[in-house]
Amino acid sequence: MKEYKVVNWKMGLSNNNQKLEDTLNQYAREGWVVRDIAENSMRIVLERDKNR
Incomplete structure (x- = not known):
């Protein structure tokens, strides 16, 4: 997950x-890990394994 x-x-x-x-x-x-950078809003989406 x-x-x-x-x-x-x-x-x-x-x-x-x-x-x-x-x-x-x-x-x-x-x-x-960076998954997305929304350039216009400067929003950065990060992801990682929940059970690490």
């Missing part, structure tokens, strides 16, 4: 790319 997480990313003025990269890497360490 899968579980999902939706992250709303807010555009910042400084270091935005680095902050996004750090955030995605943290979720990856927790087992999350």
